Amino acid sequence: MKAPVLFEQGKPLVVEEVELAEPCEGEVLVRMVASGVCHSCLHAADGSWQGVLLPMVLGDEGAGVVEAVGPGVSTLRAGDHVILSWSPTCGRCHYCVTGRPVLCQRKPPRNRMYDGTTRMSLRGQPVYHYGTVASFASYSVVPECCAIPIRPDVPLDKAALIGCSVTTGTCAVLNTARVPAGASMAVWGAGGIGLNAIQGGTIVGATPLIAVDVHDSKLEYARRFGTTHRINATRDDPVAAVRDITGRGADYTFVAVGDVRAMQQAWNSLAPGGTCVVIGVPATGAVLTIDANGIAGSERRLVGSAYGSARTYVDFPRLVDLYLAGKLKLDELITHRYAIDEVNEAFRALAAGEVARGIIVF
Ligand SMILES: [Zn+2]
Ligand SMILES: [Zn+2]
16 A cells, blocks of 8 residues: 655655555554644654654544454444544553543554554565554554544545544643633644634633734634634734733633743733643653742643543544534635645645645545
């Protein structure tokens, strides 16, 4: 099968004919219909994240159709429509049982299947699976728990976005922070994740709902997704602007970029009793410095959110239902479509801030 392969960080991906083995016990083979192009994959490709196993097929945001199932698979059969999850869940450990499966303690070794091997290979060498699901490949073998069945009447190119950016953004608001109706909220970064945090704010009725970015083009997307105010951080001081708009600071701030300065601004923009939710992952080794005096007295909270604290079997179908009910925008997120051999252009446009979300369509 065809897949773009990352051989070396900082170098373009190369489309290769990659060998794909049959699914083993507890695994399924998925024919990919579409894959989003995520910033995390760009970080892995451009070298801002270290420790990446190579060669590798990237992609953590896919949807497709189950083609075959391995022995022992009980929740899926050929023909099922699925959204891929990059967060494997065992269903039995402390965190899975207590409702926080994102923190599952029995994950497979990084970029491999549960048995420690890969299903992809090239000229006899193993090829690693980014985010377990390697959704840039036209076919992928994934653990059963990474293929979440959904209703068949939702278009799979739209549904693909639920596999990473939509869940990471909206569920940070709905699950991690549980923002109440009418709370004030500000989001740093109006890209694929940030626009979805904004969507989460729209769904719960956050007011005012403020976007902060450094690109006017992205702030225009933020306007279409329901923000009441937009701040360009290259022209205005976002901390002063958020305080000006909200009066006492924001009840909730979300940082949807991997940038330490944005985290500091989001923390400094909080109202007393407010919560700052960090979604973005900064470069390896980055350190956040905050004023320790501002924590206890004003009861402010700094919270991390991975994958929107998703319970994939519940949240993926819920987000599909919200989309089909007209309460979650997916069509509007997709601003660019690419063929598999245009993936390097997709990364260039993403890095340049030109897209809301680009997708590869197979
Ligand atoms: Zn992603
Ligand atoms: Zn678990």
